[in-house]
Amino acid sequence: MKINVVKNVLEANDALAAENREKLDAAGVWCVNITSAPGSGKTSLLEKTIPALAAKGLASAVIVGDLQTTRDAERLGNLAAQVTQINTEGGCHLTASQVAAALAGLDLKGLEYLFIENVGNMVCPAGFDLGEHARVAMLSTPEGDDKAAKYNTLFLPADAIVLNKIELIEALGYDKSRLYDDLKKINTAAPVFELSCRTGEGLETWLAWLGAKRTR
Ligand SMILES: Nc1nc2c(ncn2[C@@H]2O[C@H](COP(=O)(O)OP(=O)(O)O)[C@@H](O)[C@H]2O)c(=O)[nH]1
Numbered sequence: 506m507k508i509n510v511v512k513n514v515l516e517a518n519d520a521l522a523a524e525n526r527e528k529l530d531a532a533g534v535w536c537v538n539i540t541s542a543p544g545s546g547k548t549s550l551l552e553k554t555i556p557a558l559a560a561k562g563l564a565s566a567v568i569v570g571d572l573q574t575t576r577d578a579e580r581l582g583n584l585a586a587q588v589t590q591i592n593t594e595g596g597c598h599l600t601a602s603q604v605a606a607a608l609a610g611l612d613l614k615g616l617e618y619l620f621i622e623n624v625g626n627m628v629c630p631a632g633f634d635l636g637e638h639a640r641v642a643m644l645s646t647p648e649g650d651d652k653a654a655k656y657n658t659l660f661l662p663a664d665a666i667v668l669n670k671i672e673l674i675e676a677l678g679y680d681k682s683r684l685y686d687d688l689k690k691i692n693t694a695a696p697v698f699e700l701s702c703r704t705g706e707g708l709e710t711w712l713a714w715l716g717a718k719r720t721r
């Protein structure tokens with residue numbers, strides 16, 4: 506008799522994440538999981554990204570994770586084709602099973618992109634595959650230029666890194682060379698997008714990356 510043993514929580518999560526990815530692949534939906542500290546600008550980035558994609562005829566859905574409230578879903582409700590809010594009620598990251606439940610409630614037909622805004626946290630989301638095709642780790646200048654080094658597990662598996670609030674760089678004395686020096690030791694494959702959701706600077710390059718990756 507063959508006995509299957511699920512070794513740990515992460516293994517069970519990974520199996521469900523693979524199912525999520527298969528479902529998204531079958532529907533032709535490309536999924537991006539955005540992680541950062543609270544306040545880096547994840548929702549702001551989606552507020553800019555989703556209408557820009559819609560203007561190119563590309564429809565997006567969002568799954569947004571927070572401990573409580575539907576505030577981010579309300580911010581994105583009029584912009585995205587579909588929005589689902591997951592309240593983790595204390596959980597510090599989303600899991601593949603929560604995303605599977607959210608996917609069951611989404612109509613994937615006609616969607617090109619699914620964005621997952623993970624719970625604001627630089628530690629817990631790192632180990633949990635949700636079934637995404639790309640993982641985006643976000644930083645913002647007010648957090649300080651040492652955060653990639655301190656929270657390296659978030660940046661190790663990232664397919665892209667976003668540095669937001671770039672228009673504040675001088676006022677804050679943010680030293681970009683410290684970030685890039687740290688990233689040389691953590692992740693040299695991921696492109697870094699310096700942008701500002703406030704001024705719009707740098708958003709075109711980010712949008713071009715989203716378009717090119719999805720097509721591939
Ligand atoms: N100055 C500045 N503020 C920003 C920028 N992007 C977002 N914010 C502000 O940062 C705060 C947190 O943004 P939010 O999108 O809610 O972050 P989230 O918690 O990561 O989803 C809000 O007050 C935003 O208006 C930016 O590029 N520049």
Ligand SMILES: [Mg+2]
Pocket residue numbers: 547548549577622
């Ligand atoms: Mg948010």
